Amino acid sequence: MTEEIKVIHSSGNVFSDLxxxxxxxxxxxxxxxxxxxxxxxxxxxxxxxxxQLLGID
Structure with missing residues (x-):
């Protein structure tokens, strides 16, 4: 038996999609x-x- 996979297309911004x-x-x-x-x-x-370059400790 084959299980159907639901695909949601991204808006191009994963943070917005979430x-x-x-x-x-x-x-x-x-x-x-x-x-x-x-x-x-x-x-x-x-x-x-x-x-050091970025000034991070």
């Missing part, structure tokens, strides 16, 4: 974190180096 408050702000923050992470990886930085 009904979270301020979904546009959350999406921008997530995109910023993704870009920072990509740069850290491209620069072969350690966690310590990245934290």
């Amino acid at each position: 009904g979270l408050a301020n979904p546009d702000e959350l999406l921008v923050k997530a995109e910023l974190v993704r870009k920072i992470s990509k740069i850290i990886t491209q620069q072969n930085m350690t966690q310590l180096e990245a934290a």
Whole structure:
């Protein structure tokens, strides 16, 4: 027996799809974190180096 799987198409903003408050702000923050992470990886930085650069203790 094959079970039917329900598919819900995204609006393009997962935070909005989940009904979270301020979904546009959350999406921008997530995109910023993704870009920072990509740069850290491209620069072969350690966690310590990245934290120092970003001013994080």
